[in-house]
Amino acid sequence: MRKGAYIALQPFEGVQDGVLRTLERGLPARFFGVPVRGLKPLPIPEDSYNPSRRQYLSEPFLVSLKLPKGAVKVLGVVDEDLYTPGLNFIFGQARINGIGGVIALARLRPEFWGEARNDSLFLSRALKEAVHELGHSFGLEHCPDPSCVMHFSNTIWDTDRKGTDFCGRCRNILGT
Secondary structure (H helix, E strand, O other), X not given: OOOOOEEEEEEEOOOOHHHHHHHHHHOHHHOOOXXXXXXXXXXXXXXXXXXOOOEEEOHHHHHHOOXXXXXXXXXXEEOOOEEOOOOOOEOEEEXXXXXXXXXXXXXXXXXXXXXXXXXXXXXXXXXXXXHHHHHHHOOOOOOOOOOOOOOOOOOHHHHHXXXXXXXXXXXXXXXX
């Protein structure tokens, strides 16, 4: 990794600072010690909302992401419910070896699922999804190990079951 490189954290309007601080603290340890820098919030893309689904299409958020000078990756963070064609919802999305990805916070909150508010659980889920999407952008695919952060989360319980770190196999692929 080149000297001065960083991971850019790109919030969209409405994301709470506490989530961003958690990601700024938690991501470097999982990605070569590369620091994380927050950017100024972007507006929600106008063409992203689907009123019939009451959800936001993920693609306009991904298209909004730009890799700032010096950044190796960019992670978008949106406090909305995202979907992509063919899926009812997504926790996040990234392209393999792309410039970055985006995570959606809405369904990571326990209260979305009718449970009591639990900030610790919410922030843990946000970190897992951030690591997962950045893992894709660094070239990792889904992992068959259900405890690996790169395991596919079809449900929020899949996210809760996996850890915040890469398994040995995925760590070897990353070179960390």
